[in-house]
Amino acid sequence: MTVQFLWIKLILLFTLLALVPLWVESSYIRHLFIIAFIYAVIASNWDLSLGYAGVFNFGHLTFFGIGVYTAAIATKALGVSPWLTIPLSGVTAACAALLMAAPVARLKGIYVVLVTFAVSQLVLQLVLSQSQITGGAEGMVRLPYLQIGDYKFIRDYKLGYYYMALSLLMSSTLFLVWLTKSPFGKSLRAVRDNEDYAQARGISISRQRVLALVMSAIFTGIIGGFYAIYLRVASPEVFSFGTMSLALSMVLIGGVGTIWGPVIAAIALTFATEAMAGIRGMEEARFILVAIAMIAVLRLAPGGVAGLLSRLVPEKN
Amino acid sequence: MTVLSWRHFFISIAMPVLLILCFAIVAHFIGGSIERSSIVFFISLTVVAGIGVYSGNSGILSFGHLSFMALGAYASAILTLPVQMKKLMLPNLPDFLGSTQLDFFPAMIVSTLFVMLVAVFIGLLISRLDGSAATIATLALLVIVHGIIIGARDYTRGSQTFFGVPRETDIWIAGAVCAFALVASRIFRDSVPGLKLRSSREDAISARSNGVGIRNERLLAWVLSAGLVALAGIILGHYLGAFSPKKFYFVDTFALLAMLIVGGMSTMTGAVVGAIVITLVTEVLRRLEGGIEVFGIQFPEVFGMTQIGIGLVILFVMFKRPDGLAGLREFDEKLSLRFLKPERPAKSSAAQLPVLKDKAALVADSISKYFVGVKAVDGVSIDINPGEIVGLIGPNGSGKTTLLNMLSAVTPATSGLIQMGSHTISSLTSDRAAKLGIARTYQNIRLFSTLSVKQNVLVAALSKWPRINIREAMARSDAAMEWMGIENKALLVAGNLSYGDQRRVEIARALALEPKYLFLDEPAAGMNRVETDSLMDALNEIRSQLNIGLLIVDHDLPLIMRLCDRVVVLNEGQCIARGKPEAIQKDPIVVEAYLGRNKQTGD
Numbered sequence: 038m039t040v041q042f043l044w045i046k047l048i049l050l051f052t053l054l055a056l057v058p059l060w061v062e063s064s065y066i067r068h069l070f071i072i073a074f075i076y077a078v079i080a081s082n083w084d085l086s087l088g089y090a091g092v093f094n095f096g097h098l099t100f101f102g103i104g105v106y107t108a109a110i111a112t113k114a115l116g117v118s119p120w121l122t123i124p125l126s127g128v129t130a131a132c133a134a135l136l137m138a139a140p141v142a143r144l145k146g147i148y149v150v151l152v153t154f155a156v157s158q159l160v161l162q163l164v165l166s167q168s169q170i171t172g173g174a175e176g177m178v179r180l181p182y183l184q185i186g187d188y189k190f191i192r193d194y195k196l197g198y199y200y201m202a203l204s205l206l207m208s209s210t211l212f213l214v215w216l217t218k219s220p221f222g223k224s225l226r227a228v229r230d231n232e233d234y235a236q237a238r239g240i241s242i243s244r245q246r247v248l249a250l251v252m253s254a255i256f257t258g259i260i261g262g263f264y265a266i267y268l269r270v271a272s273p274e275v276f277s278f279g280t281m282s283l284a285l286s287m288v289l290i291g292g293v294g295t296i297w298g299p300v301i302a303a304i305a306l307t308f309a310t311e312a313m314a315g316i317r318g319m320e321e322a323r324f325i326l327v328a329i330a331m332i333a334v335l336r337l338a339p340g341g342v343a344g345l346l347s348r349l350v351p352e353k354n
Numbered sequence: 355m356t357v358l359s360w361r362h363f364f365i366s367i368a369m370p371v372l373l374i375l376c377f378a379i380v381a382h383f384i385g386g387s388i389e390r391s392s393i394v395f396f397i398s399l400t401v402v403a404g405i406g407v408y409s410g411n412s413g414i415l416s417f418g419h420l421s422f423m424a425l426g427a428y429a430s431a432i433l434t435l436p437v438q439m440k441k442l443m444l445p446n447l448p449d450f451l452g453s454t455q456l457d458f459f460p461a462m463i464v465s466t467l468f469v470m471l472v473a474v475f476i477g478l479l480i481s482r483l484d485g486s487a488a489t490i491a492t493l494a495l496l497v498i499v500h501g502i503i504i505g506a507r508d509y510t511r512g513s514q515t516f517f518g519v520p521r522e523t524d525i526w527i528a529g530a531v532c533a534f535a536l537v538a539s540r541i542f543r544d545s546v547p548g549l550k551l552r553s554s555r556e557d558a559i560s561a562r563s564n565g566v567g568i569r570n571e572r573l574l575a576w577v578l579s580a581g582l583v584a585l586a587g588i589i590l591g592h593y594l595g596a597f598s599p600k601k602f603y604f605v606d607t608f609a610l611l612a613m614l615i616v617g618g619m620s621t622m623t624g625a626v627v628g629a630i631v632i633t634l635v636t637e638v639l640r641r642l643e644g645g646i647e648v649f650g651i652q653f654p655e656v657f658g659m660t661q662i663g664i665g666l667v668i669l670f671v672m673f674k675r676p677d678g679l680a681g682l683r684e685f686d687e688k689l690s691l692r693f694l695k696p697e698r699p700a701k702s703s704a705a706q707l708p709v710l711k712d713k714a715a716l717v718a719d720s721i722s723k724y725f726v727g728v729k730a731v732d733g734v735s736i737d738i739n740p741g742e743i744v745g746l747i748g749p750n751g752s753g754k755t756t757l758l759n760m761l762s763a764v765t766p767a768t769s770g771l772i773q774m775g776s777h778t779i780s781s782l783t784s785d786r787a788a789k790l791g792i793a794r795t796y797q798n799i800r801l802f803s804t805l806s807v808k809q810n811v812l813v814a815a816l817s818k819w820p821r822i823n824i825r826e827a828m829a830r831s832d833a834a835m836e837w838m839g840i841e842n843k844a845l846l847v848a849g850n851l852s853y854g855d856q857r858r859v860e861i862a863r864a865l866a867l868e869p870k871y872l873f874l875d876e877p878a879a880g881m882n883r884v885e886t887d888s889l890m891d892a893l894n895e896i897r898s899q900l901n902i903g904l905l906i907v908d909h910d911l912p913l914i915m916r917l918c919d920r921v922v923v924l925n926e927g928q929c930i931a932r933g934k935p936e937a938i939q940k941d942p943i944v945v946e947a948y949l950g951r952n953k954q955t956g957d
Contacts, residue, residue: 093486140672148676150415151615158608159665166658282497325501328494335487
């Protein structure tokens with residue numbers, strides 16, 4: 038797809054989303070949008086490592102979880118202002134990614150899955166065992182909230198949080214689009230598509246992999262921090278298979294390697310699963326349906342929805 | 355039936371059984387918490403060995419096996435729960451379940467079979483997926499089964515704890531199940547389907563072009579490993595007496611995962627090593643964590659030390675030995691190189707490759723391959739007869755390898771027909787083509803690099819059609835290795851051989867398929883003159899004695915000119931000349947394609 042086309046699509050999307058509060062006053066619907074934006078950031082950043090770099094990172098939610106707990110611990114235990122903890126979450130997540138990337142960069146295939154998943158489990162175990170700091174399985178509650186002067190962000194039907202989440206999603210998306218169109222992004226794809234040739238052209242595979250993981254962690258961590266401050270809780274749920282498969286399904290259903298696909302899928306799936314949660318007896322079934330959809334996409338349309346769409350719109354080279 | 359000798363086979367299964375037996379006796383006599391930890395150890399080891407059967411051999415990591423564990427535990431729990439308790443706990447159970455109560459062992463067998471049946475259905479769905487897509491599908495499977503177990507309240511009490519399960523598991527039962535799992539995983543690894551599966555793990559493309567269509571093998575491994583893991587779930591349920599769906603979801607996977615990584619999941623030895631190391635580290639650190647006194651020094655309480663410890667062990671292993679502490683070979687395979695006498699082929703005269711009698715020519719009629727914007731091969735016709743050597747030459751990028759890929763059905767042709775007798779090769783997959791007698795080697799050597807030379811060749815011999823039994827296949831592979839003069843390297847790891855030897859192994863592997871036609875992509879690349887000459891002799895003999903038709907791509911023009919009956923020249927995807935080698939050498943069009951126009955060559 039041409040770059041201009043992508044920009045038009047993104048500008049349209051974000052203008053639409055920025056106008057939503059004009060006619061949506063329900064605080065619940067706005068809450069769903071905020072959650073959708075959070076998932077959109079997670080999924081599209083995951084797409085950077087999974088789709089562009091081809092690193093099969095199964096621990097992406099770890100970066101999110103680290104962001105969540107950074108914000109929670111910094112505000113609760115250290116008394117840092119919630120405004121500061123959100124960028125701080127990005128920093129700690131990026132550092133964690135650097136640590137995780139060190140062994141991953143040298144590994145291939147199945148071992149990457151094993152190690153990234155092991156790291157995420159390790160972090161979960163640490164959170165569970167360090168209950169004096171993290172609250173263990175119970176998690177942490179009543180974190181401080183965001184406000185400017187006397188204006189609390191929760192007011193006016195969560196207006197402040199809505200635009201905060203949207204602007205984070207926008208910055209993250211711009212960052213990702215810029216990154217993937219840059220020479221760095223192209224070299225990532227070169228590594229993914231043919232390691233040997235990429236290496237022969239002087240691209241260091243390990244370095245690109247490490248960078249891709251770190252880059253994908255930054256906004257994931259930041260949005261984790263925001264998530265904790267917004268909901269005012271941090272719980273080990275964020276590391277669970279349920280959260281992971283939901284985010285992963287957004288990447289896959291949206292379309293791997295497209296950035297905008299996962300963003301759209303995140304918004305659609307958040308609303309779909311939330312709608313199903315309202316139906317009695319569907320509380321668990323919604324995860325099942327998402328999982329089935331994921332398998333169906335893998336089997337029938339490996340390019341995801343974005344792949345299907347771009348097949349309809351003839352591609353120009 | 356395995357691909358090991360009887361003695362080797364006996365040692366390979368007697369050792370784990372003995373080990374488990376001794377372990378169980380010692381643990382039983384010490385008793386108390388050691389005995390309890392040992393039961394958990396046996397259960398974990400069963401799971402790790404079970405997952406290894408699928409993941410280790412196929413190279414696809416599965417998260418879904420925890421769900422088989424859960425299904426096994428619940429099935430057996432429902433079957434063994436006393437009828438009165440069922441009425442209280444699960445009043446809505448269907449009659450046939452509500453009124454039955456089985457003993458532990460029948461319930462164990464029924465539940466395992468039930469899980470294996472479920473695994474067959476799921477396996478049929480996902481066995482088409484490869485690599486990371488398959489891993490994601492197994493994750494989805496875990497989520498689905500977890501959801502179903504919580505949703506099926508009438509059977510499972512939903513997310514509430516299921517209790518009252520008869521506590522039948524003692525150290526002997528756990529040990530027996532564990533030993534069974536180890537033996538089963540070891541036998542599968544060296545069975546014919548296990549060997550084929552491992553070859554596809556090493557190199558999926560060349561496994562296919564050597565006749566290995568892995569779908570059935572993968573399904574078999576999937577179902578078997580589901581059964582083993584289900585057994586582990588069953589004895590876990592009967593050990594705990596009470597459990598909830600959470601037990602099989604996400605908190606408890608860390609230790610299992612660590613065992614898989616640390617030991618290495620491709621071997622049974624690895625499963626044992628991983629389980630022992632992680633269990634020991636956990637037990638030691640857990641005691642330290644509580645703040646104990648050692649030699650009068652009081653250690654402070656440190657929480658989370660166990661996890662950090664295991665994390666460090668994982669990192670260390672990943673840095674030093676990514677394949678796990680045990681690596682890719684079983685303990686007995688390492689032993690056999692040093693202590694056991696290598697098995698010599700009985701007598702070389704008994705092991706002969708059959709002479710081909712088929713007269714069908716291979717005919718490709720105007721075949722093309724278009725990639726986006728590039729016509730890699732454009733309407734080329736070529737034919738080869740049995741016992742003939744055809745050379746295929748042309749400048750770099752002229753489409754030689756693409757043509758070879760199409761002739762061996764590795765890539766489908768965009769248009770055109772390839773036929774051999776009554777068979778249409780161009781509509782087959784490469785494993786079917788290989789079974790019909792089309793063998794090939796690759797420009798950038800594609801061996802199963804962690805398997806032994808003999809195993810490399812054996813995979814092909816076992817995949818040929820019509821099928822032959824293992825004894826015959828062994829004899830065929832010995833004969834094929836002798837043809838290429840590598841019989842004394844049979845037990846070495848293929849990936850460690852010299853470049854020239856690797857090329858020879860690849861040709862031997864192709865010969866073991868007993869092909870009608872053999873395509874060689876730059877067989878002499880990287881060989882010195884002496885090696886090239888001996889290769890030429892071998893190829894000449896293959897042609898004259900076995901009556902195989904050869905198609906050779908090479909840049910070594912003297913080799914092509916001396917060896918070939920006919921030569922076909924490609925340039926920019928089109929055939930620009932064909933004929934006898936002498937004629938080709940003088941053809942002005944060929945000279946121009948190779949050297950450029952006359953006026954540019956200067957002198």
